[in-house]
Amino acid sequence: MSTLGEVASHIRSKNAGPFWLTIDVFLPDAASFEKVCAQLSTDEVARRLGAAPASVRRFEIADLAVIKFSLPRPAVQGSVADRDMHGASFALLIGDIELEAG
Template identity: 45%
Template sequence: MSVELRTLVTKVRCKNAGPFWLTVDIFCGTPQAYARVVRGLHTARIATAFDVEACTIKRFDIAELNVVKFSLPRPTVQGAKNDRDMHGASWAALVGEIPI
């Protein structure tokens, strides 16, 4: 049975990694939650949510910290006329809704 990612983890955080990149940090809290997220959250799902190509995403599974991290190109350049989130933070809510 799938549940929303945010119900499994301690925190989902998104932020800028410069004007062209975003970073998504998923703090799992426990080794059990971490294992489920690593198994169930595919990079392609993040690509779909952000409307970017999966091959442009860098994924880091950090078992020692129970953290899964993604770095990806921003859908729009920070500060561009059509940028709706200057800090990249609102994407965390979208990621939190992904079923695992």
């Protein structure tokens, strides 16, 4: 078993406007990209981020070996309830998702 954070070259999250977040999972090569696409559940990502699965959009960009998730922010950027103005901490929440070897 390995984790998403161990397989990915980089995982980052950031604002996609004041109402949305985006999380990018960069994979080192096409083989890793295919493996992670097959194993990484959008429902598990949503659960880790505290989002409704139906609200999470997933984009698989094979030419770049990137999986992108976009979802509504839990609080509007800059509001009193916003605890991460830049959206940078959300990537940490999915890095320990376990993937099967092989």
